[in-house]
Amino acid sequence: MSRVFVAGLGAVSPAGWNVAALREALNKGEPLPVQPLERPGGDKSLRARLVPAPATRPGFLAHPRLRRTSPITHYAAAAALDAVAGLRALRVEKIRLGLVVCQQAGCVNYSCRFFDEVLKDPATASPLLFPETVYAAPASHVAALLENVTLADTLVGDPASFLQGAALGIRWLEEKTVDACLVIGVEETNWILADALRHLDRTAVIAGGAGAICLSLDPALSIGVALETITDAHSYRASINRTQAARAMRRQLPASSTVELLCDGLGDSPRTDTAERAAWRDWTGRRLSPKRVLGEGLMAAAAWQCVAACDLISAGRFPAANISLVGSNQQAMGARFKQDRQGI
Amino acid sequence: MLFPFQPTSAAPPRVVITGAGIVTALGLGWKPNAEGFRAGRPAFRPVSLFDVSRQRVKTAAEVDLPDALPPTGLSRRQMGRLDRAGKMLLLAANEAWQQAGWKPAQAPAVGSSAFTRPEPPEGGTPNSSPNKDADDIPLVLGTTAGGMSLGEDYFRQAVQSPTRHRRQPTRAIHYQPQVQARMVLDALGFGGPITIISNACASGSNAIGQAWNLIRCGQAECALAGGYDALSLLVFAGFDALQALSPTVCRPFDARRDGLALGEGAALVALETLEHAQRRNAPILGELIGYGTTIDQHHLTQPQPEGNAALAAMNLACDAARLGPKDVDYINAHGTGTVLNDSAEALAISRWAGPRAATLPVSSTKASIGHLLGAAGAVEAVICLMALREQWLPAQAAFETPDPACNFLIVRQPRDAQVNVALSNSFGFGGVNATLILRRWA
Numbered sequence: 001m002s003r004v005f006v007a008g009l010g011a012v013s014p015a016g017w018n019v020a021a022l023r024e025a026l027n028k029g030e031p032l033p034v035q036p037l038e039r040p041g042g043d044k045s046l047r048a049r050l051v052p053a054p055a056t057r058p059g060f061l062a063h064p065r066l067r068r069t070s071p072i073t074h075y076a077a078a079a080a081l082d083a084v085a086g087l088r089a090l091r092v093e094k095i096r097l098g099l100v101v102c103q104q105a106g107c108v109n110y111s112c113r114f115f116d117e118v119l120k121d122p123a124t125a126s127p128l129l130f131p132e133t134v135y136a137a138p139a140s141h142v143a144a145l146l147e148n149v150t151l152a153d154t155l156v157g158d159p160a161s162f163l164q165g166a167a168l169g170i171r172w173l174e175e176k177t178v179d180a181c182l183v184i185g186v187e188e189t190n191w192i193l194a195d196a197l198r199h200l201d202r203t204a205v206i207a208g209g210a211g212a213i214c215l216s217l218d219p220a221l222s223i224g225v226a227l228e229t230i231t232d233a234h235s236y237r238a239s240i241n242r243t244q245a246a247r248a249m250r251r252q253l254p255a256s257s258t259v260e261l262l263c264d265g266l267g268d269s270p271r272t273d274t275a276e277r278a279a280w281r282d283w284t285g286r287r288l289s290p291k292r293v294l295g296e297g298l299m300a301a302a303a304w305q306c307v308a309a310c311d312l313i314s315a316g317r318f319p320a321a322n323i324s325l326v327g328s329n330q331q332a333m334g335a336r337f338k339q340d341r342q343g344i
Numbered sequence: 345m346l347f348p349f350q351p352t353s354a355a356p357p358r359v360v361i362t363g364a365g366i367v368t369a370l371g372l373g374w375k376p377n378a379e380g381f382r383a384g385r386p387a388f389r390p391v392s393l394f395d396v397s398r399q400r401v402k403t404a405a406e407v408d409l410p411d412a413l414p415p416t417g418l419s420r421r422q423m424g425r426l427d428r429a430g431k432m433l434l435l436a437a438n439e440a441w442q443q444a445g446w447k448p449a450q451a452p453a454v455g456s457s458a459f460t461r462p463e464p465p466e467g468g469t470p471n472s473s474p475n476k477d478a479d480d481i482p483l484v485l486g487t488t489a490g491g492m493s494l495g496e497d498y499f500r501q502a503v504q505s506p507t508r509h510r511r512q513p514t515r516a517i518h519y520q521p522q523v524q525a526r527m528v529l530d531a532l533g534f535g536g537p538i539t540i541i542s543n544a545c546a547s548g549s550n551a552i553g554q555a556w557n558l559i560r561c562g563q564a565e566c567a568l569a570g571g572y573d574a575l576s577l578l579v580f581a582g583f584d585a586l587q588a589l590s591p592t593v594c595r596p597f598d599a600r601r602d603g604l605a606l607g608e609g610a611a612l613v614a615l616e617t618l619e620h621a622q623r624r625n626a627p628i629l630g631e632l633i634g635y636g637t638t639i640d641q642h643h644l645t646q647p648q649p650e651g652n653a654a655l656a657a658m659n660l661a662c663d664a665a666r667l668g669p670k671d672v673d674y675i676n677a678h679g680t681g682t683v684l685n686d687s688a689e690a691l692a693i694s695r696w697a698g699p700r701a702a703t704l705p706v707s708s709t710k711a712s713i714g715h716l717l718g719a720a721g722a723v724e725a726v727i728c729l730m731a732l733r734e735q736w737l738p739a740q741a742a743f744e745t746p747d748p749a750c751n752f753l754i755v756r757q758p759r760d761a762q763v764n765v766a767l768s769n770s771f772g773f774g775g776v777n778a779t780l781i782l783r784r785w786a
Binding site for chain 2: 004039040041042065099103104106111112114115116118119121122123125126127130131132133134135136137139140141143144147149150151152153154155156157158161163164166167168170171174175192195196199200227229230231232233235236237238239240252329330331333
């Protein structure tokens with residue numbers, strides 16, 4: 001059985017355009033400021049934690065494929081480039097790269113713009129917008145940007161699907177169809193997403209961004225972190241509710257340890273968080289809850305959890321970390337990363 | 345555990361298909377679809393689902409949904425939340441499940457004894473052997489739009505009546521494809537991981553290929569996989585805005601082709617290891633023997649003109665199946681009817697087939713039912729299964745003047761034929777290409 005190493009991390013979040021910004025915000029532990037989002041025709045504005053404008057225009061936006069793309073592609077591209085920077089520095093950019101892009105809400109900006117045009121007059125709706133509404137668009141653009149992507153999939157689901165994406169990438173590695181695999185969780189936000197979230201959870205604040213993890217079987221590429229476990233996907237259904245699924249996930253991860261980290265998906269919603277709280281009631285070690293600082297980033301939030309945990313392990317702050325993803329409407333999944341200095 | 349994988353020293357198991365469900369504009373279920381595809385019957389008509397008066401094109405292949413869905417484990421309330429796409433998904437899943445003879449893990453809450461059993465395909469017999477473990481059957485689905493019509497309704501109401509919130513929470517939840525997939529679990533009474541693949545028009549093939557991989561690598565013994573997509577205003581207007589829709593007739597590989605036609609539908613297949621199927625004496629409809637997928641980085645909406653990535657997908661699938669062009673008896677082409685897709689695919693097929701091309705039967709069934717987007721690959725895999733099982737070649741509904749790039753045979757008339765191996769191509773917006781290869785079970 002092969003060992004799987006983390007070869008790179010990338011993040012775009014309301015804290016900024018790299019992992020360092022994410023790290024700094026989580027270290028501070030204070031919820032980031034909330035911005036108002038104007039709602040067409042609405043009397044009240046909505047709230048969101050938006051990704052700040054980058055300090056300088058990212059160089060990748062000069063790529064011909066990225067000129068007309070929406071923020072979701074920008075976030076995915078920035079996180080991807082961050083995560084493969086190590087591979088490129090080692091001049092292994094010609095390796096075969098797998099790409100799994102995971103989303104829950106997907107390309108909401110262009111979808112809303114295009115549909116708005118359609119409702120006004122379909123005869124004049126812009127043909128430039130429509131292709132960017134497709135879930136597969138970010139993966140396509142990132143593949144074109146990185147050039148060495150040989151296999152790509154876009155997964156849609158609730159945030160726990162990010163770990164399904166990681167498992168898919170590992171299978172490609174095990175099958176030797178790719179040499180490294182980039183798993184990205186990405187979301188953009190706009191008024192309709194904030195509006196929809198408000199219907200489902202009034203306390204949550206929508207957020208956008210991306211997180212990326214590059215996986216490899218090669219210890220020489222490791223940042224000092226190995227992926228030890230991904231639990232089964234415990235789907236919700238009539239006979240298994242979220243709490244039961246979360247507990248089943250918890251049972252597949254190691255017992256509590258005071259020196260290890262739990263990076264969970266808790267936000268600020270008592271109702272939404274109930275299942276996850278119950279599953280981890282016995283945890284006595286340190287906890288990190290990125291959503292409390294960054295907001296409800298949906299699939300991006302799941303990726304931030306993994307990125308933040310790996311970053312802390314890589315820095316030697318924790319020997320291992322459990323990831324808890326109790327998704328909103330599909331499944332509960334967990335994972336465990338641990339320190340592994342073999343390749344360093 | 346999804347990782348670490350359980351180590352297996354054995355060779356990958358053979359994967360067979362024991363159930364298939366299909367919903368297209370030609371009808372609901374195997375029989376009407378087999379009759380329609382065998383005859384090459386077109387199913388286009390004026391769009392009635394939304395206003396197309398301001399669109400260039402005004403036709404599509406709409407599905408006639410039944411007044412009532414078959415009784416399943418879903419409550420009346422849950423049924424009421426299904427949109428058009430969810431209903432088609434449920435119909436196809438139910439047919440595949442029943443035909444496979446799989447049993448629920450536990451009695452579904454509602455109406456389990458009243459499940460209707462669809463008529464089995466010719467030569468098949470109903471089978472009610474218990475499934476080994478219906479608590480762990482992966483459901484792998486491809487879709488591009490999920491519950492788009494609910495999303496459209498949400499947007500309309502949010503913009504036009506911003507202070508009215510009625511039904512908005514339900515729409516916000518049920519437009520998501522994973523929620524539609526969960527309905528399938530509850531309807532049929534099984535459990536397992538849900539994977540939704542959205543690689544645009546290759547999604548359905550990728551979903552089946554992904555399920556095939558899960559079984560071959562030992563992560564599952566059985567899987568239910570396929571694709572679904574319903575017509576929606578946003579998608580129809582999108583293709584119309586791109587001027588990708590044919591204002592005349594969808595004629596794949598025809599020199600005068602001028603675009604694609606849209607359709608809607610769903611198809612699912614019940615996959616299991618040969619050993620599992622034989623252990624429970626299940627009738628086998630066919631064998632899935634090859635899958636290949638690649639990414640074309642040329643352009644978001646245009647294939648690389650020489651069809652390089654398409655060719656690579658076909659080669660990968662053939663490598664997995666351990667066969668070559670001489671062994672393939674029929675190709676169900678992606679064949680959208682657009683100028684760029686068909687010329688690239690024609691080149692890919694010609695390069696792949698070599699001398700075999702001159703005698704290789706090819707057709708695009710999109711000329712009958714339109715492009716089903718996320719459902720296309722799955723529906724076309726089931727069409728291949730029909731051809732293998734009933735020994736005929738699906739005729740292409742419209743084809744007059746061959747494109748000079750096509751040096752293969754387009755199946756223009758219905759005809760019986762010996763079909764032992766069929767290959768299905770699917771290529772998506774964004775560049776993901778997928779090829780499936782199926783073999784006759786005799």
